[in-house]
Amino acid sequence: MRFGLVLAEALSGLRRNASMVVSVVLVTFVSLTFVGAAMLMQMQISKMRDYWVDRAQVAVFMCRADSSTASCADGAATAEQLDAVRVRLDSDALVDVVRGVRFESADEAYQKVLDLYGDDYADFITPEQLGETYWVNLVDPSKTDVIAEAFGGMDGVEEVKDQMQYLEPLFTALTIATYIAVGIAGLMLVAAVLLIATTIRLSAYARRRELGIMRLVGASNRFIQTPFILEGVFAAFIGSLLAGGAIVLGVHFGVQRYLRERVDFVTSWVDLSDVAVVIPLIVGVGLLLAALSAGFAIRRWLRI
Structure with a gap:
C-alpha cells in the first residue's frame, strides 16, 4: 500500500468536508476536555483525602x-x-x-x-x-x-x-460533581462518535464514483478504507490536542495561579505532572474512538 497516496486521499477528504471536520474537532475538543477535567478532579479528591485522612x-x-x-x-x-x-x-x-x-x-x-x-x-x-x-x-x-x-x-x-465526619460531605459533593462531568463527557463522546461516522459516510457518498472505479480496478477494501479512517483520526487528533491545551491552561492559570492562592485549607493541588498523565490518556481515547467509528462507518458503506 502506497502511504503517500493514502495520505493524499485522506487530506483531500478533509478539505472536501471542512465544515463537518470542524464540527468533529469541536465536539471532540469539548468532550475530551470534560473527560480530562473529570480525571483531574478525581485526582484532586484523592490528594485531598490522603492529606486530611493522614492528619485527621x-x-x-x-x-x-x-x-x-x-x-x-x-x-x-x-x-x-x-x-x-x-x-x-x-x-x-x-x-x-x-x-x-x-x-x-x-x-x-x-x-x-x-x-x-x-x-x-x-x-x-x-x-x-x-x-x-x-x-x-x-x-x-x-x-x-x-x-x-x-x-x-x-x-x-x-x-x-x-474529624473526618466533617470532611466526608465535602468529598461526597466533589465525587458527585465528578460523576456529572463524566456523564456529560460520555454524552459528548457519543455525539463525537456519531458525528465522525456521519462525516465518513458523507465523504464516501461524495466520492462514490471514485470508489466504484477503485473497486473495478481491483483495489482492496483495506486500501479504500484507510483514507477514510485517517480522516476521522486526524480530526479527532486535532480535537484531542486542543483539549490537552485547554487542560494545561486550566491547571496552570485556574488551579496554580488562582485557586492555590485563595483556598488555604487545600495544600496539595493537581499540577502539570498530573496533566502529563491525563493528556496521553485523552488523546488515546480520542484516536481510538475515531478509528473505531470511522472504520465501522466505511465498512458498512462498502457493504452497501
Whole structure:
C-alpha cells in the first residue's frame, strides 16, 4: 500500500468536508476536555483525602460542667477521670492503634478561639464552656471505631468525634460533581462518535464514483478504507490536542495561579505532572474512538 497516496486521499477528504471536520474537532475538543477535567478532579479528591485522612484526628471530649450526657452526671471531668483516659490511650491494647496523643486544656482551647475569631468573643465564651480534649492521631485512620468503642460512655467522657465526619460531605459533593462531568463527557463522546461516522459516510457518498472505479480496478477494501479512517483520526487528533491545551491552561492559570492562592485549607493541588498523565490518556481515547467509528462507518458503506 502506497502511504503517500493514502495520505493524499485522506487530506483531500478533509478539505472536501471542512465544515463537518470542524464540527468533529469541536465536539471532540469539548468532550475530551470534560473527560480530562473529570480525571483531574478525581485526582484532586484523592490528594485531598490522603492529606486530611493522614492528619485527621479523633477528639475525645471530656465532660464540662453543663454537659448533659449520662457519662457526665457528676459534672466536669475530674483529674482522676482525665488520668484514666490517658492511661487507656497509652495502654498496650491501643498501642497498635494510637500513633500520638495531644492534650488540650480548657484554657488552651479558649485561647485558640480568641486567636481565630478575635478578642470580641471573650465576652461570650469562657474556658469552662469548652472543656478539655484529647486529640488522638491513629496509625490506621480507618480504625476510628476502635477509639469510639474504647471511650464511648466512659465516665468523664462526653463524646468521641472523628474529624473526618466533617470532611466526608465535602468529598461526597466533589465525587458527585465528578460523576456529572463524566456523564456529560460520555454524552459528548457519543455525539463525537456519531458525528465522525456521519462525516465518513458523507465523504464516501461524495466520492462514490471514485470508489466504484477503485473497486473495478481491483483495489482492496483495506486500501479504500484507510483514507477514510485517517480522516476521522486526524480530526479527532486535532480535537484531542486542543483539549490537552485547554487542560494545561486550566491547571496552570485556574488551579496554580488562582485557586492555590485563595483556598488555604487545600495544600496539595493537581499540577502539570498530573496533566502529563491525563493528556496521553485523552488523546488515546480520542484516536481510538475515531478509528473505531470511522472504520465501522466505511465498512458498512462498502457493504452497501
